[in-house]
Amino acid sequence: MPFINGTCFKPSVFTLIGIPGLESVQHWIGIPFLISFILASFGNGLLITIIHNEHSLHEPMYVFLAVLAATDLGLTLCITPKMLAIFWLQSREIHFDSCLIQMYFTHTFQCMESGILLAMAFDRYVAICEPLRHSSILTKKVLISIIMVVTVRASVIIIMCPLLIKLRLKHFRTTVISHSYCEHMAVVKVAAENVRVNKAYGLFVAFSVLGFDVIFIFLSYAFIFQAVFKLSQKEARFKAFNTCTAHIFVFLQFYILTFFTSFIHRFGFNVAPSVHILLSNLYLLVPPLLNPIVYGVKTKQIREGVIKMFTPKDDRVEHWWHYNIKISQEYMDIAGDILTKAMCHEGEEGGCIKGQDDTNMRATCAEGLESGFLGREMKYSIENLDEITMKSKLKRPTLVMSAYNKTNVHPTTFILIGIPGLEAAHIWISIPFSMVYLLALLGNSSLLFIIKTDPSLHEPMYLFLCMLAVADLVVCTTAVPKLLSLFWFHDGEIRFEACLTQVFLIHSCSTMESGFFLAMAFDRYVAICNPLRHSAILTHSVIGEIGLAIVLRGTTLLSPHPFLLRWLPYCRTNIISHTYCEFMALIKIACAETRIRRAYSLIVAFLTGGVDFILIICSYVLILHTVFHLPSKDARLKTLGTCVSHVCVILVSYTPAFFSFLTHRFGHHVAPHIHIFVANIYLLVPPMVNPIIYGVRTKRIRDRVIKLFSFQKQLN
The missing domain is CATH 1.20.1070.10 (Rhodopsin 7-helix transmembrane proteins)
Known part of the structure; x- marks a missing residue:
């Protein structure tokens, strides 16, 4: 590549050095980055599969969530393979045009993610402030239109960033970019020409996309809070607000890192480069990792979809402490019969409690249900409980003697069930x-x-x-x-x-x-x-x-x-x-x-x-x-x-x-x-x-x- 007056003219390649100051330990840093990438790919792919296959999840919030997951997948795939190649294989060179393509897709997916978060905030606003009109406002046609607008807005507004670099900037002070991926400001900083137009357009994009979206998200939540606090019952307020917590968490962790990275690139001259680059990488890797986890934990429908996907039908009753039973008082007698049969199952030594009458047994069963003895909510019907119990070959647990004899004895073992409901x-x-x-x-x-x-x-x-x-x-x-x-x-x-x-x-x-x-x-x-x-x-x-x-x-x-x-x-x-x-x-x-x-x-x-x-x-x-x-x-x-x-x-x-x-x-x-x-x-x-x-x-x-x-x- 020709150098004129100490500058490089139209370089064919750039060199990405990774994280400045930490080059010697980048192979160590690459381990958590690889784990985050694998988990993000797995989590978002699983989220898309569940939403696609489960017809009950074909609702606005989950459709937007599937698009957000697809965007996160695209974002991580744009940067992580090259980043790991730098860290582990010292493959630091990247072609000039490839660098601009990576820049375009990285920033496009970021803008799309911001737009989807705004769409999700709008969905929460309609669901809480206009619940009776929710399905008529957010129809399938409207959802497709919103997704198209978000995609086109990001694609059109970002395309000018690489074009301005390609058309305006010919001379570069160096071809070494102090970053782990091609980013607009990182490339602009190594140019040897007047970059005021490039910086101004970058700020315009940041305000017109991120700033615009944040303002409208805050307005949405201002209306949501106003509607929630007008509800008469405390439980209704809590339930309405609880539908927004996952979105609020995702929104905060995305925008805090976004604004920090954006402002540090332009005004944070005293921030150590290694800290800035690490945060930039976390900004692109952590949200795609956390988003499916947050929504998977907080959203019951997705949680049930995961359980349904990973649990074969015949194995859902394999362990008796995994039962999820939701039973009312009128079914106590039936539950007592079932529990008695389970305890008296042939071949179980000492399985029956001798001399205890049926009424006493049923009363004890009722107490066990109230105390959580039989677990939590159950998807199986009461009519099938006896069959389920016999099929699972339920063994008499250690607690039975202490639970039914009502004596102050210590169990020889406890049973840890893990995370209830999951x-x-x-x-x-x-x-x-x-x-x-x-x-x-x-x-x-x-x-x-x-x-x-x-x-x-x-x-x-x-x-x-x-x-x-x-x-x-x-x-x-x-x-x-x-x-x-x-x-x-x-x-x-x-x-x-x-x-x-x-x-x-x-x-x-x-x-x-x-x-x-x-x-x-x-x-x-x-x-x-x-x-x-x-x-x-x-x-x-x-x-x-x-x-x-x-x-x-x-x-x-x-x-x-x-x-x-x-x-x-x-x-x-x-x-x-x-x-x-x-x-x-x-x-x-x-x-x-x-x-x-x-x-x-x-x-x-x-x-x-x-x-x-x-x-x-x-x-x-x-x-x-x-x-x-x-x-x-x-x-x-x-x-x-x-x-x-x-x-x-x-x-x-x-x-x-x-x-x-x-x-x-x-x-x-x-x-x-x-x-x-x-x-x-x-x-x-x-x-x-x-x-x-x-x-x-x-x-x-x-x-x-x-x-x-x-x-x-x-x-x-």
């Missing part, structure tokens, strides 16, 4: 769970190895980070193997003592994590507010004492929990509606007064998580007070930059922790599957995210990772 889809759900677990193991083990082998990292912050990594490994390893065994092999049984051990380890290590966050906040406080005394205050002996105090506090305060649970009678059921043994989940199935135990749990939660969170907030108040008294802006930004990783980790950990804690005690209206999902996220996501955040944000760890992988590459 039992048949456990195999599908286990895929991201297992991936996250493997990443957590890899990330935390790598972090421990790097800090241990590098003497320069033997400082307070990194030593506390090691302690946090150990606690993370214990928490996820305590819960996840049994969870995957339940999902993959339907092995829901767990011995009573093992269940209590799991309760102790999960809660005590979670408490230790909170203590380590507080210790890290104290380290940041001393480093910023008393920098000259930092090494004198936080010596190795003091760090060891702090770590020991945190461990002792966690074990001492949480050690009564197993004993408090062991002394309780479980005469109703031994079925735990959870994926792991948790203190409040066991309290809820006990058949004795639990007020004192609940009070002790609340006190422990306040003395650990509550006090730690308050002291962390106080630490950051003092830190901010000190930072804002620094004379220069650069010094303030540099000082705050040392706290960003810690703040991110705290938010990632405390947000699901507080949600799980509060819903277990006060969230009676929260759907069980939502609560269980958040509880699992609380145990899985922080251990995965913590090493990634510190690995990306902390230069010394990042340099050590680069050095480690570079050394391995030289050996090879």
